Amino acid sequence: MCRILGHFDAHCTRDALRAVAEAQRHGGPDGQGLRSGADWALGSNRLAVMDPDGGAQPYALRTAPGEVVAVFNGELYNHRELREKLEARGHAFADACDGSVIPALFTEFGPRFTELLDGMYAIALVDLRGEPTLWLFTDDVGMKPLYHHWDPARRRLHFASELPALLTFPDVPAAPLPTGLDTYLATKTPFGERTMFEGVRVLPPGATARVTRSSGLTLVRRPPAPAAQPPHGTEPEAGDRVRELLRAQVHRLTEADVPVAAITSGGLDSGLVTALAAEAVPGLHTFTIAYTGDWPADERAFARAVADRAGTRHHQVEIDPATFPGLLDTVVRHLGQPNADPITLSTQALFAAVRRAGFPVALTGDAADELFGGYDRLHRAVHAPAGTDWVPGYVEALAAVPSALRGRLYSSDYRAFMADHGSVSEEITARLRRDGSGHPDRLAALTAFEVGERLPAYHLRRVDHLSMSSSVEVRLPFCQPDVVRHARSLPSRLKLSGGRRKRVLYAAAEGLLPESVLTRPKQPFTLPVTAMLRPGQPLMEHAREVLAPGRLRRHGLLDRRQVEALFRAQSAAPSDRAATAIWALMVHELWRERFFPATARRRVLDYRMPEVAV
Structure with a gap:
């Protein structure tokens, strides 16, 4: 590496x-x-x-x-x-x-x-x-x-x-990038190239x-290798096949000339990788993240249950939210561009702890949701009633800030600029209508978009940069070619049906994971940012400082009054919508200040679009 x-x-x-x-x-x-x-x-x-x-x-x-x-x-x-x-x-x-x-x-x-x-x-x-x-x-x-x-x-x-x-x-x-702010807020980080x-x-x-x-x-x-079409059989039979395929790949990925660990969040995907890795690595060390204090969506008990079942030597990495303002600058510097997922902070701290413990290699469960239909937005799109337009709802679910709120937050100049140049949301909408609306398998079309565009940009680069910032190589069993090809071959009924997601993965995990993990409601592996962006919390005070009117005035992209209204709304009645927007804007502002510290305010209408010849 x-x-x-x-x-x-x-x-x-x-x-x-x-x-x-x-x-x-x-x-x-x-x-x-x-x-x-x-x-x-x-x-x-x-x-x-x-x-x-x-x-x-x-x-x-x-x-x-x-x-x-x-x-x-x-x-x-x-x-x-x-x-x-x-x-x-x-x-x-x-x-x-x-x-x-x-x-x-x-x-x-x-x-x-x-x-x-x-x-x-x-x-x-x-x-x-x-x-x-x-x-x-x-x-x-x-x-x-x-x-x-x-x-x-x-x-x-x-x-x-x-x-x-x-x-x-x-x-x-x-x-x-002149359209960068809107691109970032519409997709949480730029997709594609x-x-x-x-x-x-x-x-x-x-x-x-x-x-x-x-x-x-x-x-x-290069065109992807064609997906094989093996007989998948019943759900238990398909689960057995996926389990054996993953077992072979996980065991292979534990081979190294240095110590290897596993990241265990307490969910299905990382839990399955952990259980299989423990078969190949005696005394496997596992790591999970937690936050000092009492916060919602705490996963430490589930991670501990996975580790106990697999017989690993488990490490709980605890970070203090009071350190987040300083950690944010480190994250922005290593990523090089904004990523609106608050889990970036936890990812940075977790891999730093993994390396301090002496592990240059770690296995994770990333990419299972994209390949096996784990996201709510996929479920809603696939099960939208016939004749309804499912595309706008799916595209909105990709955003850090909903389109209507983005329009209000932009300055008049930037709003006019984007009206002239068009949002990336419109590009994605047109693409999905072209590639997905008439596709006989809607989930297959969406999976191709998720794996080809969103996964590398939003997940894989984040994991790569924040792990390598601490000199840790991350290995990704779900991204192995054999696993990707097999997942592409699975019919939708084995991924999403009957109100259940990732059906074949749950079947594959039977007998390997605790029942408490297999039956728990799905929740994203993320920072409880809504609870942390409340009056009196260090993160809220830092956000107010970063998004102060005087700092926003320097680039003129945002309407300072609307940003202040967002803070008032979050203070009065904290919500995921307002908290996610505040977080995303704060990360963008920190990125601009780190990479363009001496840039004077420039009028958006004077910007020119990039010309890149290939």
Whole structure:
């Protein structure tokens, strides 16, 4: 596991490259490597997980026509099988690290070598056997992000694993995306290739990008592997199949040359991963988060029940809400752009505790809700009466702030600007009506959107950045290719039917989890932000300070009177709606102040939309 960086056809000194690497060193504190040539460079910060004594990056393979050089962020769980295949073809390897097979795979199979990979990855590779060519690859789910800035006029590309690192390159400008505030509030963080920075993109899942001096940048998304159509049988039979598939993947993901732990929230998804991991790791350590004091939706008892049933050594990480204002700045800095989920604070604190306890690797249950139909918005959309328009309600459920409230909160200038340019909510609505309304399986269409757009942007990048900020590699059994393909093959009746969600996962968990966990009502793994944003609470006082009229005046995007009205409403009658809006606005303001501290107020109508050529 590493952080990677580089450029193509740009001019960057080694000192500048080291500064970029230093900006993301927390994700790879165990080693640093740089290689550069005429107008290209590749760099890596290493977190040593496999073969700690080997694995020095960049990896290189010299052939008669020229050299192939690569850097890699991720884990390849089938690297041993791949190494044996390559050794049979005459290749030799200096170490047993998973990434060392990449240059040889590329020379043997070309850019389609990703079809052979089982794991999570972001790969950058320079092929010097002909015209110098930079290749970038991401895994099919988007577990490992890669941000880039393409200058079409000068045909220069810069890339890095984290946004703050990318912005450290001298030639990468930092400017806020003009539509960014609305995009963020409409979807809680930008989806797809968008970021909150003008001209900065993130590679989508399953991406192959190619850059040459003669042809510039081309980017394609590889089609997902076709889902098999095995006979699923009854719900118990389907549950048995899912359990065995997950068992094989979880056991495989516990293999490492360093200690491995599991995150146990007390819910079905993480509980199932924990129970299966405990079968493979004697004395497995598990971690959960709790908050000092008495708060609603406390899950510590459920997490303890899961741990006791699985026989793990359980750690309850408790954080004091009084520390949240300071923790928020750390979260915003590491994420690089706003994410409106309050669980970011807990995620940051939890993984810091995991690392302090001596665990560089942790398994989680992320992605089960997207793949197996766990969200209320999916249930409502799938079971909307025939002839009704289910799309607007689904799109509204994605938002941090409902569309009507967003319109009131915006300044008159920004409201007019968005009226001219259109909201991302309108784009999503049009897409779902095109792809989903006429689909014979509405849940399949929604799952494709959730997995392809929302999951990598909202969940996976958050987990990646906040775990790697503490040098912890997160492994995601539900994102494994075999699990994803199998989930896509399941009929909707085994996911959502009869008022029940994730039916096949509950069937898979029978006998592995306590009955109290299997029968508890679903609740999101999140911070009790509504209770914490009340008068007298440290978080409420901090929010008032961050969203004070004088600070909002600097960018002119929000109507200060309406923001104050939001605080009055929350103080008089605390609600999820007002609390979530206050939280989202506070995070956005902290992000602007961190990344644009010297930016004077600019009129929104003077902004220009970014032009990004691909």
